[in-house]
Amino acid sequence: MDRRTDRIAEAGAGYPGASPIKVTSPYQTSPALLARLSVARADQRKEIMRTVYVAAIAAVAAGGAWWLWSQSDGSGQVEEGRALAIVTMPATLSPEAQAGQQAFAANCASCHGTDAEGRAGTAPPLIHKIYEPGHHGDMAFVMAARNGVRAHHWPFGNMAPVPGLTDPELAGIISFVREVQVANGIR
Template sequence: MKPSRFHLSLALIFAALVVIAWSVRNDQGETVLSVADLPDLPAGLAPPPMVDVTVPDSFSNAEAMGERAFNAYCAACHGTNAAGQDGMAPPLVHPIYRPGHHADEAFQIAVRNGVRAHHWRFGNMPPIEGLTRADVTTIIAYIRALQRANGID
């Protein structure tokens, strides 16, 4: 097996174990797994980004706050700069997530309630614990800035 396929295989196994652990904990009525519970993958095992993302030269204050919150709560699955991670979670810098198709409230609902898989084959997204509506609003501002910088309006 090539080293790159080996690393991808390990990353996929790790992702499956995280999903199984979340399911078991959730079925037992215990606290839902939070992103903070996920261990960092070694750089060589992290799945590759799914899209190339152009990052704006600067962000507004709200967008910069959103970038920090995104990195803390979302990047473990959705990747650096919301570029997605093959086998983990989709890119949010993608025409599917443009404002005309996924309004800002869709992101709020996804974080609060989780999302049943419908556009991609990554499985369901669990609710994300520890984020307020205001936090998610800044994350949305960051994602929208990235989308605009990549021609997604």
């Protein structure tokens, strides 16, 4: 007898006139049923693994498609020095951004373009969703200007520090870039 049957038999034996009985559990199974269940479980595992493989292949295919779609049209290299973004300038700039535009022209435009549109082969556009405030806050611009920055989003190489920028000039440059970003739908 199994443990459950033993307990029931012992409990019944304590009553006057009761005789021990053997109770069969509805959970007892035959060896043939156990074999069928084990085969069914193996089939379930195989089906789950097939599903996982198909999902992994689909994810890799989707990633590859995204990568291909995000690449250039395949017509060759972009002309060196060409603007990388089309930038719409705001109708007006705040006084701080106007001063920043002048500082940007003197310190940043040679690489990033007059309107921060970037230059092929030189530097990325700052009027781009990568540089939105939620991803690259104002302090990222400060750190880049003060310390330089390693290339991490673009294939342009590292950016060297910009010597001689004062804090007010840097604040103005950031205001200029942010106001132009807003004019281009980057918030």
